[in-house]
Amino acid sequence: MFETLKEQPADKILQLMQLYREDPREDKIDLGVGVYKDATGKTPIMRAVKAAEKKLWEEQDTKAYTGLAGDPAFADAMINLVLSDAVARGNVAAVATPGGTGAVRQAFEMARLANPDVRVFVSDPTWPNHVSILNYLGIEVVSYRYFDGETRGVNFDAMMEDLGKAGPGDLVLLHGCCHNPTGANLNLVQWQAVVDLLNKTGAVPMIDIAYQGFGDGLEQDAAAVRLVASSVPECLIAASCSKNFGVYRERTGLLMAVSADPSKTSLNQGTLAFLNRQNYSFPPDHGARVVTMVLTDPALRADWAAELEEVRNSMLGLRELLASELQRASGSDRFGFIAQHRGMFSRLGASGELVQKLRDEHGIYMVGDSRLNIAGLNKQTVPILADAIIKVGM
Numbered sequence: 001m002f003e004t005l006k007e008q009p010a011d012k013i014l015q016l017m018q019l020y021r022e023d024p025r026e027d028k029i030d031l032g033v034g035v036y037k038d039a040t041g042k043t044p045i046m047r048a049v050k051a052a053e054k055k056l057w058e059e060q061d062t063k064a065y066t067g068l069a070g071d072p073a074f075a076d077a078m079i080n081l082v083l084s085d086a087v088a089r090g091n092v093a094a095v096a097t098p099g100g101t102g103a104v105r106q107a108f109e110m111a112r113l114a115n116p117d118v119r120v121f122v123s124d125p126t127w128p129n130h131v132s133i134l135n136y137l138g139i140e141v142v143s144y145r146y147f148d149g150e151t152r153g154v155n156f157d158a159m160m161e162d163l164g165k166a167g168p169g170d171l172v173l174l175h176g177c178c179h180n181p182t183g184a185n186l187n188l189v190q191w192q193a194v195v196d197l198l199n200k201t202g203a204v205p206m207i208d209i210a211y212q213g214f215g216d217g218l219e220q221d222a223a224a225v226r227l228v229a230s231s232v233p234e235c236l237i238a239a240s241c242s243k244n245f246g247v248y249r250e251r252t253g254l255l256m257a258v259s260a261d262p263s264k265t266s267l268n269q270g271t272l273a274f275l276n277r278q279n280y281s282f283p284p285d286h287g288a289r290v291v292t293m294v295l296t297d298p299a300l301r302a303d304w305a306a307e308l309e310e311v312r313n314s315m316l317g318l319r320e321l322l323a324s325e326l327q328r329a330s331g332s333d334r335f336g337f338i339a340q341h342r343g344m345f346s347r348l349g350a351s352g353e354l355v356q357k358l359r360d361e362h363g364i365y366m367v368g369d370s371r372l373n374i375a376g377l378n379k380q381t382v383p384i385l386a387d388a389i390i391k392v393g394m
């Protein structure tokens with residue numbers, strides 16, 4: 001039967017990772033996949049995570065199954081981190097998932113279970129996996145204008161115009177903070193306008209939050225998701241722990257279904273547990289347990305938050321440095337948007353041809369849509385990148 005299989009399209013970001021590995025040049029620079037790297041190019045295990053893992057190894061006395069929803073303490077800790085007191089716990093159904101991707105996938109499946117004709121509105125552009133999973137599930141994708149190629153900010157008027165076409169039974173996917181791949185984000189006034197529009201049209205928001213703590217701070221980055229969750233009748237929230245806890249390979253995430261009517265929570269919870277069971281039974285536990293330990297132990301939590309703040313500030317510093325080096329190299333302010341963007345990524349808004357030239361002639365790897373991972377830089381490579389960007393004619 002396997003002879004009937006067709007080649008599947010590869011993920012361009014993961015493909016780039018392979019190309020980079022195969023490049024023999026010693027001075028090559030990896031600005032591709034969204035993984036945090038420190039100044040020495042390493043992706044460290046966070047101190048609090050290491051300490052929690054040690055404690056877990058010493059104290060854990062069983063590896064028996066958890067529940068279908070994962071450990072309830074993980075859900076409690078993550079709901080608290082993401083939503084704080086924006087909504088009461090009794091209004092939130094939640095299951096642990098394999099990473100943020102697992103949460104995204106289950107969210108789409110839940111929407112499709114509720115409405116087989118659901119359309120999902122996604123920003124243009126969005127994380128490619130969103131579209132790929134939706135296509136795979138046979139769910140209709142409608143893209144809404146988002147990135148302004150001129151200003152490299154958000155084309156808010158166009159976005160609102162397009163979101164006005166979503167209605168009851170549709171899902172509107174929004175990035176909670178640190179938009180991937182552009183780095184361009186809404187301000188809170190704009191978020192409020194989106195909420196008002198959703199309440200007018202009856203479309204249901206889904207927030208993907210994969211970078212809480214990477215933008216303006218843990219609380220600031222959660223402000224939008226809290227506003228949405230406390231203002232609409234229903235929403236879905238997919239949260240990833242991969243980046244902000246540095247537990248990429250442990251596959252740690254949480255899917256939340258929030259309803260303003262708490263009598264709906266039990267049905268939502270049962271549906272989410274059912275979806276876990278259909279797809280993999282019990283979700284992975286190790287990363288979730290470590291995250292729970294970090295969030296519930298005051299000393300570990302304080303140390304984690306401090307280290308996350310160092311990570312965030314180092315990326316902000318690199319952004320500012322890159323913007324000023326580009327000002328020097330170009331003699332203009334046209335790259336000022338890099339300092340305005342937030343999170344790991346910025347989209348430069350250059351052609352695929354120039355991105356290719358950067359790779360061929362300078363060994364600098366960024367995603368074909370001209371997205372660069374700021375964390376792939378350090379103080380030494382920023383001026384090298386700035387000069388190369390101007391040399392290739394970006």
Ligand code: PLP
Nearest residue numbers: 099100101127180208210240242
């Ligand atoms: N959503 C967005 C927007 C992302 O950038 C990512 C990438 O890591 C994810 C979800 C999922 O991440 P993971 O499955 O590694 O937790």
Ligand code: TYF
Nearest residue numbers: 011013014032033034129180
């Ligand atoms: O956008 C990124 O680089 C990260 C990592 O299929 C990633 O979100 C990329 C592709 C993918 C899964 C994760």
